[in-house]
Amino acid sequence: MDGQRARRGGRGRRAPVPHRVAVLVMDGVIPFELGIPQRIFGRARSADGRRLYEVVTCSVRPPGPVRTDADFDVVVEHGPEALATADTVVVPASHELGPVYEEGRLTDELAAALAHVRPGTRMVSICTGGYVLAAAGLLDGRPATTHWAHAEHFQRLHPRIEVDADVLFIDDGDVLTSAGVAAGLDLCLHVVRRDHGAAVANEVARSTVVPPHRDGGQAQYVQRPVPEPQLATTTTARAWALGRLHEPLQLRDLAEQEAMSVRTFTRRFREEVGVSPGQWLTRQRVERARHLLESTSLSVDRVARESGFGTAQSMRQHLQSVLGVTPTAYRRTFRNADEG
Known part of the structure; x- marks a missing residue:
């Protein structure tokens, strides 16, 4: 399994060792973001209750107090x-x-602190922590994100990075970056989902009282002038669609749920969610397919019908585009995620 080491247990058995996550703390750290890795990774458990991650906090200096941006310091026990x-x-x-x-x-x-990182270690940044990865050269030629308010500066400072200010996080394999503040929750949950499947990530999200997957990107949080009162929303249409993902839904069907024209509905939807209705619907169907592939033994054809893709070929194309794997490969990985 990804990120799993092993050690000798009793009677010659090899007991799995939790994947170790090190959180690097610098002066001026934001306490909320500092606590995200421990809260998310520290809650992840296997089906038999085994901890899947071990989280340690370390400073760029020898152990001791580190200033935060609040009116208190934190004492870090690891260098x-x-x-x-x-x-x-x-x-x-x-x-x-x-x-x-x-x-x-x-x-x-x-630089001296980062020199301790072993080659092949997965690197993750939360918000402007991405500046550290960029300064270390880890983002050159890669896609990355940061808080939308810093994205333009980030791009000017590091022109070799493909900065995307509209997303909540970017997974580029061994290097992952998140947008501002709470997007760190989204990214850490994504890492748990990538490592151990949706069931484990959903349980962590449930215990943390946050959604397992947020719709849209940062665009919905950028302050814009509002030319007219936004009394109508698209919430009813989204709830209606989620109960009918297996049906061939049309844009006009969703608009009718809110008694809006297609044009008005599309504009309001993008303002609220950050993506088009079609993009949102595809993402929900992908999530539905992931759940069925992980939790049932339904055939790939049946999963495709139940999630609204119609055919296995259509579902295969969408999963390849979003996840980079086929339905069969995804099921093989995550239906066995808690075994061994």
């Missing part, structure tokens, strides 16, 4: 050496990035 033991490193945002934010270069202290 940068802990990064050498990590399978995944998470860099949350800080309001004191100095040369990292202003000039796009690492400080000597931060």
Whole structure:
């Protein structure tokens, strides 16, 4: 399994060791974002109750107090050496990035800390923590995101990065970046889902009282002038569609649920959700297909019909586009995620 090491247990058996996540703390760290990895990864459990991750917090300096952007410090018990033991490193945002934010270069202290990271370690940033990955050269030639308010500056400072300011997070394999603040929750839940499947991620989301997957991207949170009162919403139509994903839904069907014209509905939908109705509907069908592939033994053809894709070929194309794998490969990976 991805990120699983093993150690010797009793009677010669090999007991799985939790995937180790190291959270790198810098002065000026935002407490909310600092707590996200522990809250999400620390809650993930296998079907038999085994912890799937171990989260350690480390400083760029020897153990001791680290300033936050609040009126309190945090005491970190691990120094940068802990990064050498990590399978995944998470860099949350800080309001004191100095040369990292202003000039796009690492400080000597931060460079020395990151030198402990082993090759092949998965790197994750939350919000402006992406500036650290960029300054380290880890995002060159890659797609990445950060808080929408910093995206333009981020792109100017690092022109070799393909900055996308509209998404909540970007998964580029061994390097993942998230948008502002709460998007760190979305990204960490995505990592759990990628590692161990939707059932485990959904249980973490449920215990944390957050949605397992948020619709749309950052565009819906950018402040814009509102020319008229936005009294009508598309909530009813979305709820109606979710109960009928297996049916051939048309845009006019959704618009009729809100008594709007197709043009008005499409505009309101994009304002609220951040994507078009068609993009949203496809994403919901992909999520439905993932759930059925993981939790049932239905044939691929039946899963395609139940999730609204109609044919196995159509579902295969959409899963390949969104997830990069075929339905069969996805089922083989995640139906066995908690075994062994």
